[in-house]
Amino acid sequence: MDVLALTPWDDWSIFIQLCVNGVTLGSVYALIALGYSMVYGILKMLNFAHGDVYMIGSFLGYFMLTSGLDGPMNLAVPIWLALTLVLLVAMLGAGLLGVAIERFAYRPLRNAPRIAPLISALGVSFFLQNSALLLFGANFRTYDAFTLDGGVLFTKGIFEAWGKDDAIALNLPLLNMLVIGGAIVLMILLTLLVARTRLGKAMRATAFDREAAAMMGINPDRVIMATFFIGSALAGAAGVMVGMLFGQVYHFMGFLAGLKGFTAAVVGGIGSIPGAMLGGLLIGMIEAFSTGYLPEGSKFQDFYVFILLIAVMLFRPTGLLGRADIAKV
Amino acid sequence: MPDEPPIERRPQESERPEYPDAAQRPRVGVDTWVAEHGERVQRGPLRRAAERVPGWARLLAFVAVAAVFPIAVDDEYLQRVGVDTLIFMLLAVGLNVVVGYAGLLDLGYIAFFGFGAYTYAIVSSDKYDYHWPAEATIPFILVVTAALGLLLGLPSRRLLGDYLAIVTLFFGQLFVTITNNSTDVKLPFMDRARDLTGGPNGITDLDPIDFAGVELNSVPRYFWFALALFVLVVVALHFVNESRTGRAWRALREDPLAAEAMTMPVNRLKLLAFAFGAAVAGVTGAIFASLQTAVFPQSFDVSLLIILYAMVILGGTGSLAGVALGAIVVNVLLEGLTNTDDTLPVVGETPPRLLFYGLVAVGLALIVRPWRWLAVAAAATIAFGFAARLVAEQWWERGTAGRPSQAGRIGDLVDGWLLFPRDPVDIGNYAFVALIASVLVLTLLRRPWRWIALAPVLYLAAFVWENRLIQEPSVTRFILLGAILVGLMASRPQGLFGTARVEIA
Numbered sequence: 001m002d003v004l005a006l007t008p009w010d011d012w013s014i015f016i017q018l019c020v021n022g023v024t025l026g027s028v029y030a031l032i033a034l035g036y037s038m039v040y041g042i043l044k045m046l047n048f049a050h051g052d053v054y055m056i057g058s059f060l061g062y063f064m065l066t067s068g069l070d071g072p073m074n075l076a077v078p079i080w081l082a083l084t085l086v087l088l089v090a091m092l093g094a095g096l097l098g099v100a101i102e103r104f105a106y107r108p109l110r111n112a113p114r115i116a117p118l119i120s121a122l123g124v125s126f127f128l129q130n131s132a133l134l135l136f137g138a139n140f141r142t143y144d145a146f147t148l149d150g151g152v153l154f155t156k157g158i159f160e161a162w163g164k165d166d167a168i169a170l171n172l173p174l175l176n177m178l179v180i181g182g183a184i185v186l187m188i189l190l191t192l193l194v195a196r197t198r199l200g201k202a203m204r205a206t207a208f209d210r211e212a213a214a215m216m217g218i219n220p221d222r223v224i225m226a227t228f229f230i231g232s233a234l235a236g237a238a239g240v241m242v243g244m245l246f247g248q249v250y251h252f253m254g255f256l257a258g259l260k261g262f263t264a265a266v267v268g269g270i271g272s273i274p275g276a277m278l279g280g281l282l283i284g285m286i287e288a289f290s291t292g293y294l295p296e297g298s299k300f301q302d303f304y305v306f307i308l309l310i311a312v313m314l315f316r317p318t319g320l321l322g323r324a325d326i327a328k329v
Numbered sequence: 330m331p332d333e334p335p336i337e338r339r340p341q342e343s344e345r346p347e348y349p350d351a352a353q354r355p356r357v358g359v360d361t362w363v364a365e366h367g368e369r370v371q372r373g374p375l376r377r378a379a380e381r382v383p384g385w386a387r388l389l390a391f392v393a394v395a396a397v398f399p400i401a402v403d404d405e406y407l408q409r410v411g412v413d414t415l416i417f418m419l420l421a422v423g424l425n426v427v428v429g430y431a432g433l434l435d436l437g438y439i440a441f442f443g444f445g446a447y448t449y450a451i452v453s454s455d456k457y458d459y460h461w462p463a464e465a466t467i468p469f470i471l472v473v474t475a476a477l478g479l480l481l482g483l484p485s486r487r488l489l490g491d492y493l494a495i496v497t498l499f500f501g502q503l504f505v506t507i508t509n510n511s512t513d514v515k516l517p518f519m520d521r522a523r524d525l526t527g528g529p530n531g532i533t534d535l536d537p538i539d540f541a542g543v544e545l546n547s548v549p550r551y552f553w554f555a556l557a558l559f560v561l562v563v564v565a566l567h568f569v570n571e572s573r574t575g576r577a578w579r580a581l582r583e584d585p586l587a588a589e590a591m592t593m594p595v596n597r598l599k600l601l602a603f604a605f606g607a608a609v610a611g612v613t614g615a616i617f618a619s620l621q622t623a624v625f626p627q628s629f630d631v632s633l634l635i636i637l638y639a640m641v642i643l644g645g646t647g648s649l650a651g652v653a654l655g656a657i658v659v660n661v662l663l664e665g666l667t668n669t670d671d672t673l674p675v676v677g678e679t680p681p682r683l684l685f686y687g688l689v690a691v692g693l694a695l696i697v698r699p700w701r702w703l704a705v706a707a708a709a710t711i712a713f714g715f716a717a718r719l720v721a722e723q724w725w726e727r728g729t730a731g732r733p734s735q736a737g738r739i740g741d742l743v744d745g746w747l748l749f750p751r752d753p754v755d756i757g758n759y760a761f762v763a764l765i766a767s768v769l770v771l772t773l774l775r776r777p778w779r780w781i782a783l784a785p786v787l788y789l790a791a792f793v794w795e796n797r798l799i800q801e802p803s804v805t806r807f808i809l810l811g812a813i814l815v816g817l818m819a820s821r822p823q824g825l826f827g828t829a830r831v832e833i834a
Contacts, residue, residue: 116822123814
């Protein structure tokens with residue numbers, strides 16, 4: 001491909017295609033980033049094991065969706081119900097894993113030097129990654145052994161699936177739409193939870209000042225536990241979605257996704273929930289557009305995301321929607 | 330250890346804490362570092378004697394022992410392990426400058442190591458047809474990697490610790506991505522697409538280092554070269570640490586805000602620490618590249634980073650001797666856990682088994698007091714095993730159909746009471762998950778139940794090890810390393826040889 005071979009003006013259908021890819025990827029990154037951001041908001045610590053929770057979530061989804069299925073799936077329940085159930089169970093599993101990690105690896109270190117929980121998180125991440133390698137093997141597990149709902153979900157575009165393929169010559173896969181839709185629903189639920197419920201209020205209070213919150217009768221341990229559960233459940237959901245989207249899961253997938261989720265959280269302003277969503281979307285878009293429009297973009301997407309990270313760090317160190325923390329001495 | 334400072338004594342379960350929030354309170358005034366320097370801590374006679382030996386004597390003793398190692402050990406594999414250990418020690422003391430002295434969480438450290446290795450590969454191979462003499466290459470790499478460290482530090486200098494971690498982690502990943510993908514690259518300033526780094530195939534056929542007329546053409550020579558470099562680096566870093574800059578770094582680590590208020594040039598100090606660490610890593614990378622005679626992107630991935638952090642943390646950040654010792658311990662452990670071929674002469678057992686049971690025993694010895702209970706626990710485990718075996722012989726024929734997968738004395742010992750199912754992979758996997766869950770639950774149980782549950786959990790651990798983990802040594806060692814890191818942080822966050830610091834909020 002020649003340098004800067006394309007501009008959006010050359011081919012608008014490619015532009016729209018890239019937009020769809022970017023939004024899909026971005027909503028997945030946003031889901032991962034939310035977990036980082038929420039945990040950081042409350043504990044002021046980076047949970048390096050978050051990416052591996054996402055990986056475990058995608059394995060859970062994979063095993064549930066492929067167990068005993070080869071060939072076109074014939075379910076007693078409708079496909080949307082099956083997918084919702086799988087998503088919910090994977091979220092539950094990932095959430096419980098997150099709670100366990102918090103309880104056993106981070107809680108003993110609440111008052112340790114700041115570096116201790118970070119190292120512990122690296123250890124947990126390493127442990128989970130290699131345990132997955134032991135349990136599931138080094139091979140990529142692929143979804144291609146089965147085709148959900150007669151293959152509609154994986155191969156056919158959304159207009160095709162609805163019988164209107166002449167409407168526009170675009171491949172908007174139904175699966176992408178499902179992922180975007182699912183992510184939006186989850187994010188709305190999360191926003192409502194944080195803004196409207198007692199638990200959300202307690203979370204905000206704990207994030208603002210843990211000691212003061214404890215004095216007001218909030219149990220910080222329970223709030224932290226809930227935060228980890230919700231954040232990890234979102235990562236688990238993202239894992240299931242990505243597994244289906246790319247058709248494969250493997251033990252090392254958590255690292256890169258975690259890194260991107262991380263970057264998304266930082267770019268958006270770590271600790272801020274809308275910031276995480278914005279950051280995730282931004283990074284997804286950059287990755288998608290770099291494959292189309294930037295020199296050697298399909299190989300060096302990471303590089304362009306890194307440039308964005310550096311730029312944000314230089315010009316707005318608190319992130320796009322983050323607020324500056326004023327240190328009190 | 331009766332001479333432990335008061336901060337490390339865990340409260341007994343039977344004792345009620347003085348305040349309901351005792352665990353949450355900052356423990357002002359019981360800081361080990363403060364206590365030691367106020368000489369309020371009584372050390373045991375052995376440790377006091379060890380501390381009386383000055384640093385240069387310790388280094389000299391180490392060099393004396395290490396220098397004869399390649400002569401005394403006439404085995405290429407062991408010599409190679411020795412060189413690797415030295416390389417890790419160099420990397421660890423370099424990382425210690427950034428993490429231990431200046432307290433910056435640099436997760437892109439491996440990229441500097443890789444950058445040094447790739448720079449060496451570029452200037453001393455047929456790929457670009459440069460064959461620089463090592464006298465020029467090594468200073469060049471020193472300068473270039475230090476400059477790269479400064480460059481990476483520049484955008485990070487405004488950042489707080491956590492942001493720095495992300496930028497550097499991403500940078501480390503970026504290094505792997507770029508070296509992996511630069512096979513057919515056409516950048517705007519180039520006339521045609523070129524292969525820059527060889528991609529996953531790397532750059533091969535590198536020249537050996539030819540330094541001051543001595544060609545490093547054998548493993549022992551590399552060993553001595555690395556040893557000389559190690560001594561040089563350690564001495565230099567020691568003096569840096571004792572200097573004004575070193576004190577400033579420590580002040581920065583303890584409290585960046587206060588350091589800044591004392592008019593210390595915080596940004597410049599951070600950059601300097603980055604540059605120092607990067608330079609050490611770069612030169613080590615050159616040795617590594619030349620020793621391997623090739624460089625590949627996958628040598629510089631994130632698992633190496635975690636191994637390095639394990640070394641620095643295990644040894645105790647901030648102490649040169651500690652991190653060097655940590656590097657030795659971790660590397661020997663990792664090598665030993667994969668070496669399943671040889672049976673050690675005296676004990677008649679393979680290294681992985683010895684190490685595993687040794688680790689379990691040491692872990693128990695650290696937790697269980699008094700130690701006579703250890704014998705009880707072992708006896709209870711074996712008794713439990715015989716009972717399980719009896720039951721299995723009646724009801725579960727498959728459970729006793731297998732055999733220990735490796736010969737050796739411990740293998741013979743466990744054969745009598747451990748279950749060895751036929752086709753143990755699936756059962757072993759389930760048992761592994763059950764083991765993790767039960768170890769976690771064990772830490773939650775209270776006194777009598779904890780004792781009662783200990784024997785079955787130990788039995789399960791032995792079962793998982795003999796049936797599953799021993800088959801996958803290269804994975805198992807990383808699982809163990811991760812578990813050790815988490816366990817160490819929970820029990821002794823300052824590392825084995827470090828001193829505890831309490832952050833006062």
